[in-house]
Amino acid sequence: ETGVTQSPTHLIKTRGQQVTLRCSSQSGHNTVSWYQQALGQGPQFIFQYYREEENGRGNFPPRFSGLQFPNYSSELNVNALELDDSALYLCASSFGGRRGEQYFGPGTRLTVT
C-alpha cells in the first residue's frame, strides 16, 4: 500500500450541495495533487498543493477549491455540486511539485443525484 489515505470512501450528495473530501499524504511527501476520474476515463488533474499553496491547476471551475495543512494533508472542496461531478476523486502525494512519481490513495467515489 502507498500510505496515502482518503476519506470518506463513498459519498452521495444532492445537486447544489457542497462536499469536502480529505487526503493524508504519504510520510515524507510534501505535495498533494487531486484528480477526478469519470467512468472509463483516465484521471484528470484538478490542482496541486505544495507547502500549503496551490501551485498548479487544471481546467476546473473555481467551485473546486482546496487546502493543504502544515502536516501536508489536504482537502478538496466542491461547491454547488452538479450531476457531472459524479466521479472517483483521487489524491496523490509526492515529494516536490514536479514529480511524475506520484502515489495515489484509494479514492472517494462521489455520486451526485
Next chain:
Amino acid sequence: RKEVEQDPGPFNVPEGATVAFNCTYSNSASQSFFWYRQDCRKEPKLLMSVYSSGNEDGRFTAQLNRASQYISLLIRDSKLSDSATYLCVALDTGRRALTFGSGTRLQVQP
C-alpha cells in the same frame, strides 16, 4: 483532440503472449513520461518511468520517441495478473500537471 491518446482496447491475449501498447502525446512541453497500471475499481499505481534511451523492468519495456511524440509499452510472457488498464501519462513540469490517457485495457486469458 486529447493531449494523450491511447487505444482503449480491450486487448485479449493468451498467457505467455507478448503485447504492445502505444500512446501519442500532443503537448510538446511534456518533459517526462510514465506508465501507470490501474486495476478495476482501484487507484492507479506507477508501473515505470519512460526514458528516451528506453528502459526495461523485468518483463516490461518502455520506449519514448520524442520526435514522433510516441510512447510504447511492451509486456513479454504475459501473466494472468497483468490483466488491468494501462495508463499512459505525460508530465508538464510547467503546469505541474500529470496528463493521463484514457487507458488501454488488457485481459490475459488462461
